Amino acid sequence: MSAETPFDAETYHPRRNTHLEGHSAAQALLLESWNSGRMHHAWLIGGPPGVGKATLAYRMARFVLVKGLPGEADGGLFGPPPTPTSLNVDPEHPACRRIAASGHADLLTIQRTWDEKRKRYKRDLPVDEVRKIAPFLHLTSAEGGWRVVIVDGADQLNTSGQNAILKILEEPPPKTLILLVADNVGAMLPTIRSRTRKLMLEPLSEAQVKSLLFRYQPDMADGDRTALARLGEGSVGKALELHHAGGMDLYKAMLGVFDTLPRLDILGAYAFIDAVLRGNDEASWAAISELIGWWLGRIARAAARGTIPPEVVPGEAALVHRLMQGSLRAGRLDRWVEVWENTNHLFSKADHASLDRRQTLMGVLMQIEAASA
Numbered sequence: 001m002s003a004e005t006p007f008d009a010e011t012y013h014p015r016r017n018t019h020l021e022g023h024s025a026a027q028a029l030l031l032e033s034w035n036s037g038r039m040h041h042a043w044l045i046g047g048p049p050g051v052g053k054a055t056l057a058y059r060m061a062r063f064v065l066v067k068g069l070p071g072e073a074d075g076g077l078f079g080p081p082p083t084p085t086s087l088n089v090d091p092e093h094p095a096c097r098r099i100a101a102s103g104h105a106d107l108l109t110i111q112r113t114w115d116e117k118r119k120r121y122k123r124d125l126p127v128d129e130v131r132k133i134a135p136f137l138h139l140t141s142a143e144g145g146w147r148v149v150i151v152d153g154a155d156q157l158n159t160s161g162q163n164a165i166l167k168i169l170e171e172p173p174p175k176t177l178i179l180l181v182a183d184n185v186g187a188m189l190p191t192i193r194s195r196t197r198k199l200m201l202e203p204l205s206e207a208q209v210k211s212l213l214f215r216y217q218p219d220m221a222d223g224d225r226t227a228l229a230r231l232g233e234g235s236v237g238k239a240l241e242l243h244h245a246g247g248m249d250l251y252k253a254m255l256g257v258f259d260t261l262p263r264l265d266i267l268g269a270y271a272f273i274d275a276v277l278r279g280n281d282e283a284s285w286a287a288i289s290e291l292i293g294w295w296l297g298r299i300a301r302a303a304a305r306g307t308i309p310p311e312v313v314p315g316e317a318a319l320v321h322r323l324m325q326g327s328l329r330a331g332r333l334d335r336w337v338e339v340w341e342n343t344n345h346l347f348s349k350a351d352h353a354s355l356d357r358r359q360t361l362m363g364v365l366m367q368i369e370a371a372s373a
Contacts, residue, residue: 014054016100018091021208026199040197042169042178046185047201050237054152057179061148063087065095068145105142111152125153127161137173146175155182162189169195203234212236227312245287264369273361289347296340303336323372339371
């Protein structure tokens with residue numbers, strides 16, 4: 001197999017990425033609002049992580065900053081322009097090129113900063129960043145059109161930050177578009193939710209995730225692409241994060257440890273833990289925490305439904321069936337729910353209370369062994 005093409009995250013950042021997979025209903029609603037001449041000034045775009053919320057926000061920003069320009073909006077000397085039939089705009093348009101280069105004077109983006117140590121975005125969005133919005137919106141448009149604000153991770157704002165946004169939403173200047181992107185819409189203040197139009201994006205289909213994985217990583221083996229699409233559960237962002245953290249190797253190693261159940265191979269378990277923690281790699285730790293919790297949740301749901309879920313990798317169905325049969329004979333199918341909840345709690349404590357990760361991971365494996373006995 002040929003070496004994989006390195007994934008350039010900057011190339012596929014939403015401000016550069018003009019391709020949006022799916023979400024046709026949400027795009028149609030935005031287009032309808034624009035074409036009506038009564039574009040709502042604030043939209044709350046919600047949905048699971050990694051499904052294209054920020055990509056949609058930037059897509060709309062490009063559309064408004066191009067179609068809202070003098071001459072574009074009124075047609076200039078040639079009369080009214082044709083009514084747009086999609087949010088597509090020429091990526092080579094000067095406005096789009098400036099957006100891609102983070103240099104458009106009429107676009108302000110507020111987002112979480114990158115944590116270089118943990119190799120992921122920080123959880124919190126500083127309120128000081130939000131306070132940049134009001135002065136920006138009260139400036140005259142540099143290009144004579146609209147001004148657009150994107151707040152990516154709006155649900156990560158504390159109450160002070162959300163109140164700062166609320167004040168802006170109450171009295172927005174003319175030709176202003178505010179796009180709030182949130183994984184958890186329920187974390188937003190009710191007053192913000194009532195003053196915005198909501199667009200809720202659904203998870204992508206497995207076929208759509210596979211299509212995007214092929215687009216971003218064309219050299220990836222087809223079997224890995226299918227497996228990551230299932231692990232991603234509708235989120236290409238999650239699938240890519242797992243891939244670049246070595247998620248497939250971790251998942252197969254994890255199943256290798258579970259395959260020794262109901263009597264855990266202790267030496268094999270410690271070898272697995274050593275491999276995960278080698279080099280103190282934050283991405284590997286985040287990936288295995290995600291994978292174990294996801295797999296246990298899958299087992300708990302399968303036990304409740306009495307069905308075997310589709311395999312992620314070959315041979316997995318036999319392992320799941322064996323563990324479920326053992327619990328069925330013991331009359332304790334609910335034990336998988338318990339160990340799932342306990343495991344999530346342990347991983348959360350390890351992250352927030354700085355517990356020893358080796359002991360945490362072995363504790364998780366011992367709980368899984370007890371559930372499978």
